[in-house]
Amino acid sequence: MLTRTDLQISMMPQEGSPPVRWRISDDLVPYEHALDIMNQEVEAIAQGRADELVWLLEHPPLYTAGTSADMSDLIEPDRFPVYAAGRGGEYTYHGPGQRVAYVMLDLKRRRQDVRAYVAALEEVIIRTLDSMNVRGERREDRVGVWVRRPEKPTLPDGSTAEDKIAALGIRLRKWVSFHGLSLNVDPDLSHFSGIVPCGISAYGVTSLMDLGLPVLMTDVDVKLRQAFEEVFGPTKQEVGR
Numbered sequence: 001m002l003t004r005t006d007l008q009i010s011m012m013p014q015e016g017s018p019p020v021r022w023r024i025s026d027d028l029v030p031y032e033h034a035l036d037i038m039n040q041e042v043e044a045i046a047q048g049r050a051d052e053l054v055w056l057l058e059h060p061p062l063y064t065a066g067t068s069a070d071m072s073d074l075i076e077p078d079r080f081p082v083y084a085a086g087r088g089g090e091y092t093y094h095g096p097g098q099r100v101a102y103v104m105l106d107l108k109r110r111r112q113d114v115r116a117y118v119a120a121l122e123e124v125i126i127r128t129l130d131s132m133n134v135r136g137e138r139r140e141d142r143v144g145v146w147v148r149r150p151e152k153p154t155l156p157d158g159s160t161a162e163d164k165i166a167a168l169g170i171r172l173r174k175w176v177s178f179h180g181l182s183l184n185v186d187p188d189l190s191h192f193s194g195i196v197p198c199g200i201s202a203y204g205v206t207s208l209m210d211l212g213l214p215v216l217m218t219d220v221d222v223k224l225r226q227a228f229e230e231v232f233g234p235t236k237q238e239v240g241r
Contacts, residue, residue, distance in 0.1 A: 076194035163206035
């Protein structure tokens with residue numbers, strides 16, 4: 001079987017498809033409100049009543065549990081609100097300083113291939129990081145994007161330490177995707193200590209700030225949009241948002 005690195009990651013839409021709506025929320029968005037909006041948008045996209053959508057936002061501090069979450073990985077259940085996300089994956093943290101991108105695409109207009117879709121989302125992050133001279137990498141046994149940390153002590157098996165800089169968690173309904181990815185720009189990394197992020201305890205978590213890159217969220221958004229368009233095609237900014 002091909003690895004995600006070997007897959008053809010282009011997910012361009014069928015000819016004649018409208019651009020993907022590109023929405024950015026400036027204020028912190030409550031998680032339950034985001035879920036409600038996503039459900040409404042996914043249904044409208046599936047019915048052909050709305051164009052595809054990418055929604056960039058930040059959440060207040062919270063933990064989410066994916067469909068594979070193990071309760072033992074929730075170390076501090078009273079630290080922040082905990083939400084059942086309904087996406088794939090395990091526990092993750094969301095909070096200020098982390099760019100969340102909820103990606104609502106109709107894969108029937110693109111490729112009905114879940115592994116290729118995950119690889120394509122990873123590719124968007126990798127290209128975004130590359131534009132800031134950060135090398136992000138896939139790991140076949142760990143979904144998300146990882147950064148090597150040779151300055152840290154080696155792992156017990158002697159391999160180079162690695163930190164996670166971006167997480168992925170997706171769900172499909174009628175072949176329309178929702179949930180998506182989160183990229184750590186400058187969140188409070190201590191907040192990740194209340195969980196075992198994504199059920200993986202052997203590795204750490206990092207951010208662009210932690211790597212010595214004090215970049216603005218608006219600058220990250222520009223690079224993220226460019227990388228998204230390279231992989232998924234044209235976007236259009238939503239007016240008034």
